[in-house]
Amino acid sequence: MTYVTSSHSGRLDVLDRERPASYAPPTSFRPPAFVENSPRRRRRLGPGPAIPFGLQIGPLALVLIWTAGSAFGLLDPRILPAPWAIVGTFGDLIADGRLQSNFLTSSVRALLGLGFGIVIGLLLAVISGLSRVGEAFIDGPIQIKRAVPTLAMIPLLMLWLGIGETMKVTIITLGVVVPIYMHTHNALRAIDERYVELAETLRMSQRDFLLQVVLPGAVPGFLLGLRFAVTLCWVSLVVVEQINATSGLGYMIELARTYGQTQIIIVGLVVYAVLGLASDGVVRLLERRLLSWRRTLAH
Amino acid sequence: MAPHARSLKAVEVRRLTRRFGDVTILDDLDLDIAQGEFVALLGKSGSGKSTFLRALAGLDYEVDGTGSLRTPEKLSVVFQDARLLPWRSVIQNVTLGLGGAGREPGRKALEEVGLAGRETAWPIQLSGGEQQRVALARSLVREPALLLADEPFGALDALTRLKMHDLLRELCARHRPAVLLVTHDVDEAISLADRILVLDQGRLVEDLKVDIKGRRSHGDPRFGAIRSQLLSRLGVDVDDRSAA
Ligand SMILES: Nc1ncnc2c1ncn2[C@@H]1O[C@H](COP(=O)(O)OP(=O)(O)OP(=O)(O)O)[C@@H](O)[C@H]1O
Numbered sequence: 318m319t320y321v322t323s324s325h326s327g328r329l330d331v332l333d334r335e336r337p338a339s340y341a342p343p344t345s346f347r348p349p350a351f352v353e354n355s356p357r358r359r360r361r362l363g364p365g366p367a368i369p370f371g372l373q374i375g376p377l378a379l380v381l382i383w384t385a386g387s388a389f390g391l392l393d394p395r396i397l398p399a400p401w402a403i404v405g406t407f408g409d410l411i412a413d414g415r416l417q418s419n420f421l422t423s424s425v426r427a428l429l430g431l432g433f434g435i436v437i438g439l440l441l442a443v444i445s446g447l448s449r450v451g452e453a454f455i456d457g458p459i460q461i462k463r464a465v466p467t468l469a470m471i472p473l474l475m476l477w478l479g480i481g482e483t484m485k486v487t488i489i490t491l492g493v494v495v496p497i498y499m500h501t502h503n504a505l506r507a508i509d510e511r512y513v514e515l516a517e518t519l520r521m522s523q524r525d526f527l528l529q530v531v532l533p534g535a536v537p538g539f540l541l542g543l544r545f546a547v548t549l550c551w552v553s554l555v556v557v558e559q560i561n562a563t564s565g566l567g568y569m570i571e572l573a574r575t576y577g578q579t580q581i582i583i584v585g586l587v588v589y590a591v592l593g594l595a596s597d598g599v600v601r602l603l604e605r606r607l608l609s610w611r612r613t614l615a616h
Numbered sequence: 617m618a619p620h621a622r623s624l625k626a627v628e629v630r631r632l633t634r635r636f637g638d639v640t641i642l643d644d645l646d647l648d649i650a651q652g653e654f655v656a657l658l659g660k661s662g663s664g665k666s667t668f669l670r671a672l673a674g675l676d677y678e679v680d681g682t683g684s685l686r687t688p689e690k691l692s693v694v695f696q697d698a699r700l701l702p703w704r705s706v707i708q709n710v711t712l713g714l715g716g717a718g719r720e721p722g723r724k725a726l727e728e729v730g731l732a733g734r735e736t737a738w739p740i741q742l743s744g745g746e747q748q749r750v751a752l753a754r755s756l757v758r759e760p761a762l763l764l765a766d767e768p769f770g771a772l773d774a775l776t777r778l779k780m781h782d783l784l785r786e787l788c789a790r791h792r793p794a795v796l797l798v799t800h801d802v803d804e805a806i807s808l809a810d811r812i813l814v815l816d817q818g819r820l821v822e823d824l825k826v827d828i829k830g831r832r833s834h835g836d837p838r839f840g841a842i843r844s845q846l847l848s849r850l851g852v853d854v855d856d857r858s859a860a
């Protein structure tokens with residue numbers, strides 16, 4: 318890599334500045350002379366380019382504070398045990414297989430609920446988004462359902478379905494359906510009038526119109542709903558498992574509470590957190606793949 | 617196309633009336649456009665040019681009106697915005713609704729508008745002029761007998777607009793669709809069209825053939841004469857504007 322001589326600098330910099338940051342090759346190199354010679358370099362509006370590992374910085378800082386607090390004896394281990402104690406408990410729980418089996422049970426519940434919820438929510442959204450009759454039948458009940466917190470329905474669902482897996486998966490499913498439906502339906506209905514006109518002048522068939530215009534146009538809405546849904550499925554899981562369960566992460570935490578085992582509670586919480594973050598990450602990844610046509614500030 | 621074919625009509629409009637509420641926008645209009653004829657439509661803002669074009673395109677469902685319209689089955693519209701689907705690649709936009717059979721013609725059309733090799737780009741990765749060229753390719757690939765364009769270059773800078781004029785002229789010479797081009801720009805109309813119409817108060821108050829053979833330069837006195845005539849029709853005081 319060679320330095321650009323300063324004789325270029327003024328002119329080149331003007332060109333360079335007008336180019337959006339996203340077009341700059343990753344290996345671009347700006348010699349310091351360049352910046353100094355140029356008139357005031359203006360920042361782009363918006364949050365600026367992404368920081369590497371930006372998402373990990375915050376949590377890492379928290380862990381560091383926690384470690385420091387325990388090391389200097391500022392934290393009472395009965396309230397918050399030291400990170401290394403947690404790691405030890407984590408090892409023990411893995412060694413006797415409890416963590417894995419509870420984790421598996423919980424994951425199956427959450428993923429089943431999420432899967433059913435996505436399928437049902439999408440189906441309802443498409444039916445009600447594409448036909449007025451469908452909307453007349455579906456939209457009202459969903460709005461009512463939205464007004465009733467899923468968790469408040471637990472007693473009723475226990476009477477109907479018992480306290481087994483069916484009840485738990487149903488509760489998670491009911492929670493997931495709402496955001497998926499709401500955001501997908503909204504996006505289907507918000508389709509730009511200009512694209513409808515375009516499809517008409519191109520004499521597109523109804524089928525092509527749906528497949529090329531309406532459904533792809535609703536993908537961003539669906540993904541937004543999915544992000545809410547993913548978070549919600551773990552939240553619902555915690556509640557159903559702590560109310561009436563004999564297995565799962567929630568049960569493990571509840572049992573630990575009875576015996577005052579703070580470490581195990583924290584291990585459970587950490588696992589929940591990791592699961593939540595990981596699933597959010599999966600959705601983001603999906604977003605990046607499916608929405609590569611969109612250039613947004615949050616690049 | 618054979619000379620006698622040019623006398624056949626691409627468009628026949630009879631007694632076309634369109635109104636919004638109590639306001640009559642198009643008032644008993646008659647118009648014929650021959651096959652392969654390039655017609656430009658001028659008029660003040662709000663005079664009803666878009667209303668007319670939308671009527672021809674069959675996009676005015678909710679508008680009150682009477683009259684008869686005959687347009688060819690193969691009709692394409694170019695809008696002021698390129699109107700590309702952002703979630704479809706350039707080639708998919710060109711061949712929208714044509715299926716796999718449109719792929720090869722689509723590629724050719726892109727080549728014709730100078731965008732060979734950009735097939736897989738997303739619309740957002742193209743400049744405004746390039747997007748409008750994709751829109752042209754999308755129209756051409758359907759081999760329209762009538763091309764309707766509502767200020768297709770209105771959003772482009774002057775330089776790009778001149779290049780687009782050359783491109784459009786060339787494409788029309790090759791494919792010979794009848795064209796109805798709505799524009800604000802008198803010079804654009806004169807340099808492109810065979811015939812220029814002026815719409816005012818719901819009627820076509822001017823219908824003028826442009827008989828300048830070969831390259832039309834702004835310095836040409838006939839160009840200047842036509843321009844003054846059109847400008848005065850549009851209510852612009854010509855003496856105050858020596859060079860438009
Ligand atoms: N949907 C509508 N409802 C009511 N009035 C309308 C509607 N569309 C257009 N008009 C009116 O009809 C008149 C003609 O509109 P139109 O868009 O055809 O004008 P135009 O000649 O294309 O103008 P411009 O050059 O500014 O695009 C305007 O006065 C406008 O206000």
Ligand SMILES: [Mg+2]
Pocket residue numbers: 665666667766
């Ligand atoms: Mg208009």
